[in-house]
Amino acid sequence: MDVYAYLKENQSRFVKELCDYVRFPSVSAQPPHRDDLSRCARWLTDHCRQIGLEARLVKTAGHPIVVAQTPRKRAGHRPHFVVYGHYDVQPPEPFELWKTPPFEPRIAGRFLYGRGASDNKGQHLAHLKAVEAYLQTGTELPCDLTFIFEGEEEVGSQSLPEFLRHNQKALRCDAVVVSDSGIPSLKFPALTYALRGIAAVEVRLDGASRDLHSGIYGGSLDNPAMVLCEMLAQLRDAKGRVKVPGFYDKVLPLSAFERKQMARLPYHEPGYRKFLGVRELNGEKGYTAGEQRTARPTVEINGLTSGYQGPGSKTIIPAWASAKLTFRLVPRQEPIRIQKLVTQYLKRLCPRTVRLTVTPGHGGEPYLVSPQGPQAQAALRALKTAFRNEPVLIREGGSIPIVTDFKKILKADTLLLGLGLPEDNVHSPNERFSLDCFAKGMDMSARLWPELSQATLRRPKA
Amino acid sequence: MDVYAYLKENQSRFVKELCDYVRFPSVSAQPPHRDDLSRCARWLTDHCRQIGLEARLVKTAGHPIVVAQTPRKRAGHRPHFVVYGHYDVQPPEPFELWKTPPFEPRIAGRFLYGRGASDNKGQHLAHLKAVEAYLQTGTELPCDLTFIFEGEEEVGSQSLPEFLRHNQKALRCDAVVVSDSGIPSLKFPALTYALRGIAAVEVRLDGASRDLHSGIYGGSLDNPAMVLCEMLAQLRDAKGRVKVPGFYDKVLPLSAFERKQMARLPYHEPGYRKFLGVRELNGEKGYTAGEQRTARPTVEINGLTSGYQGPGSKTIIPAWASAKLTFRLVPRQEPIRIQKLVTQYLKRLCPRTVRLTVTPGHGGEPYLVSPQGPQAQAALRALKTAFRNEPVLIREGGSIPIVTDFKKILKADTLLLGLGLPEDNVHSPNERFSLDCFAKGMDMSARLWPELSQATLRRPKA
Numbered sequence: 001m002d003v004y005a006y007l008k009e010n011q012s013r014f015v016k017e018l019c020d021y022v023r024f025p026s027v028s029a030q031p032p033h034r035d036d037l038s039r040c041a042r043w044l045t046d047h048c049r050q051i052g053l054e055a056r057l058v059k060t061a062g063h064p065i066v067v068a069q070t071p072r073k074r075a076g077h078r079p080h081f082v083v084y085g086h087y088d089v090q091p092p093e094p095f096e097l098w099k100t101p102p103f104e105p106r107i108a109g110r111f112l113y114g115r116g117a118s119d120n121k122g123q124h125l126a127h128l129k130a131v132e133a134y135l136q137t138g139t140e141l142p143c144d145l146t147f148i149f150e151g152e153e154e155v156g157s158q159s160l161p162e163f164l165r166h167n168q169k170a171l172r173c174d175a176v177v178v179s180d181s182g183i184p185s186l187k188f189p190a191l192t193y194a195l196r197g198i199a200a201v202e203v204r205l206d207g208a209s210r211d212l213h214s215g216i217y218g219g220s221l222d223n224p225a226m227v228l229c230e231m232l233a234q235l236r237d238a239k240g241r242v243k244v245p246g247f248y249d250k251v252l253p254l255s256a257f258e259r260k261q262m263a264r265l266p267y268h269e270p271g272y273r274k275f276l277g278v279r280e281l282n283g284e285k286g287y288t289a290g291e292q293r294t295a296r297p298t299v300e301i302n303g304l305t306s307g308y309q310g311p312g313s314k315t316i317i318p319a320w321a322s323a324k325l326t327f328r329l330v331p332r333q334e335p336i337r338i339q340k341l342v343t344q345y346l347k348r349l350c351p352r353t354v355r356l357t358v359t360p361g362h363g364g365e366p367y368l369v370s371p372q373g374p375q376a377q378a379a380l381r382a383l384k385t386a387f388r389n390e391p392v393l394i395r396e397g398g399s400i401p402i403v404t405d406f407k408k409i410l411k412a413d414t415l416l417l418g419l420g421l422p423e424d425n426v427h428s429p430n431e432r433f434s435l436d437c438f439a440k441g442m443d444m445s446a447r448l449w450p451e452l453s454q455a456t457l458r459r460p461k462a
Numbered sequence: 463m464d465v466y467a468y469l470k471e472n473q474s475r476f477v478k479e480l481c482d483y484v485r486f487p488s489v490s491a492q493p494p495h496r497d498d499l500s501r502c503a504r505w506l507t508d509h510c511r512q513i514g515l516e517a518r519l520v521k522t523a524g525h526p527i528v529v530a531q532t533p534r535k536r537a538g539h540r541p542h543f544v545v546y547g548h549y550d551v552q553p554p555e556p557f558e559l560w561k562t563p564p565f566e567p568r569i570a571g572r573f574l575y576g577r578g579a580s581d582n583k584g585q586h587l588a589h590l591k592a593v594e595a596y597l598q599t600g601t602e603l604p605c606d607l608t609f610i611f612e613g614e615e616e617v618g619s620q621s622l623p624e625f626l627r628h629n630q631k632a633l634r635c636d637a638v639v640v641s642d643s644g645i646p647s648l649k650f651p652a653l654t655y656a657l658r659g660i661a662a663v664e665v666r667l668d669g670a671s672r673d674l675h676s677g678i679y680g681g682s683l684d685n686p687a688m689v690l691c692e693m694l695a696q697l698r699d700a701k702g703r704v705k706v707p708g709f710y711d712k713v714l715p716l717s718a719f720e721r722k723q724m725a726r727l728p729y730h731e732p733g734y735r736k737f738l739g740v741r742e743l744n745g746e747k748g749y750t751a752g753e754q755r756t757a758r759p760t761v762e763i764n765g766l767t768s769g770y771q772g773p774g775s776k777t778i779i780p781a782w783a784s785a786k787l788t789f790r791l792v793p794r795q796e797p798i799r800i801q802k803l804v805t806q807y808l809k810r811l812c813p814r815t816v817r818l819t820v821t822p823g824h825g826g827e828p829y830l831v832s833p834q835g836p837q838a839q840a841a842l843r844a845l846k847t848a849f850r851n852e853p854v855l856i857r858e859g860g861s862i863p864i865v866t867d868f869k870k871i872l873k874a875d876t877l878l879l880g881l882g883l884p885e886d887n888v889h890s891p892n893e894r895f896s897l898d899c900f901a902k903g904m905d906m907s908a909r910l911w912p913e914l915s916q917a918t919l920r921r922p923k924a
Contacts, residue, residue, distance in 0.1 A: 302769050307766065
């Protein structure tokens, strides 16, 4: 029996296994579930062994990491790929909004409902089922595979970087494959080839040494809340561009090819506005909404704090005012440089009437894999065959910090091959996973390894 | 014995009486002190009777009002003046910062320490001692006097307007005298002839129907916190003037005479900056700091609220942002008109990408008594003789809402003849009252009635 016939024949068992897997309430954010995470990790380790992988449980300061690999046959130039996933899930609360209990998986139509079904148990189980098909049918894999499943993705992946560093040599690989994101629809299978980065900055202005009576003193000294507004109003221009000098200097412009790809994605402006709940959109002139939110850098105020915020009024000149800012970055922009430029600009804008403190926060590198490179092309071929639809190339506006870790520690690019759908309700009640995505995902994974191995072997050495 | 000799002879008894009065912990803001307020009001009523006044206690929904009047001799055109004071005091907390207990009055040098000594027990007791001198020496007063002492000044004077309305006829008068403010120093006795008014406005901008992930959506829609900053930054120009169209239309300009008076006040910029804790001042160009904070209108942001305000960062586009604003107004500006102009301006500035809600808050009329009018001149003469120094005319930047009530309900102007000093620590630990101010205050009050009566009788009828 060949790999694809095996996958087809065992579908109903795979769905049952996914149900077993979803049944573990592996909520990493909630300490009472610690044992559930351990039990879930053990189940996963055992499952990996049952399908023919060599698997082990790695203890960490937090929840364990499950590592599984294809039986060692490493010889010569056989490519090696790492597949990443996470077995921990988001908290299920609020329970009352779930139609059926979050950890009692239920199938309705072509969907499996349950917390973690899409994020991320279903998505990485598809990869395990594909490798099971190879191993159980005795079909030779053209590459070595190492699976890494962590239990702390939903709480910041604290233990993962250390694990990667400790196993840097063993994990040296030609690419990382991650299915932990989404595709626009079954008709639009997608490769996510770029992510935005982030640079956080906190701005605080101190005025008088205490809140002052606004009647007695108002008019003779600057109000830090007013100065803050005046400074922040200088962060973007009428065209929606960030006014920080040098901000766009290193931005890699969108190519005509990319913009054409993006234009293929389904988009309905009135629907998007309704979904957000706004009357009118606004973004950088000259770009579509899709480009603005995934491929262009921005500034956002995440929070404002000053003075009296309770009911009614308190007639004070607040002693201080602060704002939390994040800049979303695109490929070639560097978080630390951006934080420096922003700090310089704010210093320049700040009058001597208040004292400015700029505190740089976290930074995350933007990410880009050339969509025209051989590995991306290989992934697109696998997607096209599995989904029977022309795949799209997408950028995502958010950041996935582990991707930067893989790049920094393993020196490997990541192929983001999401299997989720926009309607999956990830992080929300009634999370579900499409069984079509599950099936097509296994098929795609099975096709990916020959394609990717060939592309890797043909790739010029760096 | 004449009035002034009587005052001189009885000083030490007066100080003892003030100590008795200060001993009542009449903290209106604290419900456990309710009985202390009643006891204090009864003591005050009895005291008024002892010195020869007709006095009664008036119950209110809150704390009682004490009303006392000179024995009725009203005939023909005898002027009638109302003297206002309050027997309630600010909470004494924090206790640990008091050198001696707040309700155990202590005399050190020429100061009497205790909560309420300056604000306001000592200041209105000076007026009572002056009238006592007239009554006990059998000196005829040239006018009728009615004293009103409330017990809710520190908690908003809730019951006073109703009391004034209910007794509108009996309280019809030629002027109200209030000693509940300050003078720059003993060398600068002062008449406060103008107060600023206030117009409060709350601004809220609503964007998306919920906080959004700033990575996934940021760049394609407006951030309400950013739009709020951009709008508020349009409230003043580089010269420190309020940019709301029509805002200055009705402003009564400062006269050369007034500016000359203000320039007489002691002012030391480095000292003022140090007191505030700022490196540099900033206000409307073309005016001194003293003018800016008392005689020019302003806008202040009293509070800003949006998004995430806790530690670290949360990468959201906040669903809404809000600001509390107050405009300080000067004579001829009308709070309701200003609220309308501000609302119109904000509506004009607001883009269609967010929903604007402007909620008008409280308003208070600015106040002005002509400093060159006969009553003001009479008060200045009394001040000059009592303090043996040329008095100054001052404006205050804050608002005293009861002054507006007197104008609206009693149709009478108020002469603000403060007896406090800047170092009195009112509303703070170690409140004290200058015994010199006490003595000079009695003297001034005794001299005020003949001066004021004459000025009133000579005044052309409105």
